[in-house]
Amino acid sequence: MSKNVTDRVILKEVYKIYYSDFCNFDKEKPSRDTKIYVPIDCELIARNLNLDPEIVFGRLYYHLNQKHGYKQEDGTLIALFAKQIGSDRHVVQFPLLSAVLAEHEQSYLRFTIPLFLSIIALSFSIAAYFNT
Template identity: 40%
Template sequence: MAKIPTDERLLAEIYRRYDREFSDFSDETKTRSTKIWVPIDIDVLARRFRCDPDLIFGRLYYHMNAKYGSHTGDGDSVNVFSLRIGRDAHCVNFPLLASVLADLQEDTKRFRISTRMAALSLIVSAASILIAIFWKGGAVMLP
C-alpha cells in the first residue's frame, strides 16, 4: 500500500491536472458552473496515489476544509472543496487551492534550506573540532 499523500502532494497533483481546465474557462463555452470551482475526479487521484478514493475525499472534505477554509465577515464559508456547485460534483476552489499550495511549497523550501544550513553547520563544527584536536602549530598530531 502506498503512503497517504501529504496535503502538498495532493494539492500539487490536483493543480497539475486541472490548471489548464481552470484557465480555459470562458462564459461563452461554459464547461462548468463557475470559473473558480473546478470539478475533479477523485477516483483518478486515488489511482494516482494508490489509495482508496474515500481517503482522498475525506482529506479534501473534512481535513482541508477545516484547516484551510475560512469565513468571510458576512459569516459565509470559504471552502477548499465542495460536494456540489451547480451541476458539478466534487469541486475545488482553484484560486484558494493554488494559494494554499504556494504556502505549503514555501514552507517546504524554508524547511529544506534550514535543514541544509544545520547540516552544513554540523560539518563545519566537526571539522573545527578535528582540526583543534589533531593540528598543533602547523604539524599534525598523531596519537
C-alpha cells in the same frame, strides 16, 4: 503498507492536473458552472498518488476544507472543497487552493533549506575533524 502523503502533495497534484482546466474556462461555452470552482476526479488523483480514492476525498472534504474554508463577514461560506456546486460534483475553489498550496510550499522550503544547510555544515565539520 501504503505511504501517507502530505496535504502539500495532494494539493500539488490537484493543482498540476487541473490548472489548465481552470485557465481554459470559456464564458461563451462553459464546461462547468463557474470559473473558480473546478470539478476534480478524486479517483484520478488517488491513482496518481497510489492512494485509495476515499483518502483523497476525506482529506479534501473533512480535513483541508475544515482547515482552510472560511466564513465571510456577510455570512457566506467559502469552501476549499465542496461535494457539489450547481451541477458540478466534487469541486475545489481553485484560487483558494492556489493560495493554500503556496503557503504549504513556503513552509516546506522554510523547513528544508535550513535542514539541508545544516547537514552540509555538519558534513564539513566531520570531514575537518577527521582531516586533523
